[in-house]
Amino acid sequence: MKAQDIFGVILRSIAVWLCVWGSWMAIAGIKNLVPTIRAITLGTTYQHDSFGYLIYGLPALFSGAIILTFADFFVRFTYPAQKPPPLPPIPESPTTEEGSTDLAERSSQPPTN
Numbered sequence: 001m002k003a004q005d006i007f008g009v010i011l012r013s014i015a016v017w018l019c020v021w022g023s024w025m026a027i028a029g030i031k032n033l034v035p036t037i038r039a040i041t042l043g044t045t046y047q048h049d050s051f052g053y054l055i056y057g058l059p060a061l062f063s064g065a066i067i068l069t070f071a072d073f074f075v076r077f078t079y080p081a082q083k084p085p086p087l088p089p090i091p092e093s094p095t096t097e098e099g100s101t102d103l104a105e106r107s108s109q110p111p112t113n
Helices: 003-031 034-044 051-071 070-078
Strands: none
Touching: 003 034, 003 051, 003 070, 034 051, 051 070
């Protein structure tokens, strides 16, 4: 594996981890949303404040999804394609004794005397 491939695997692994962790936090925030709102309206506090879960969970979920979606672009941006080496110069075309450049007139056999 090249460094580019390893970077792509690590990038995708981090993105998957962000998606899983963000989903976990977002689900916890949604699960505790009603008790948190009820506690706010009663003037008390709820032990598991859902806004804290949502503040961290939703951005992590969205950033993980964006990184997974554009992972190939990030890898190509980090490791741009190398330019191919320049082509060698074209050699001069061989000519016959008469100065003609037509290769069909020449024979592949050595001249006979």
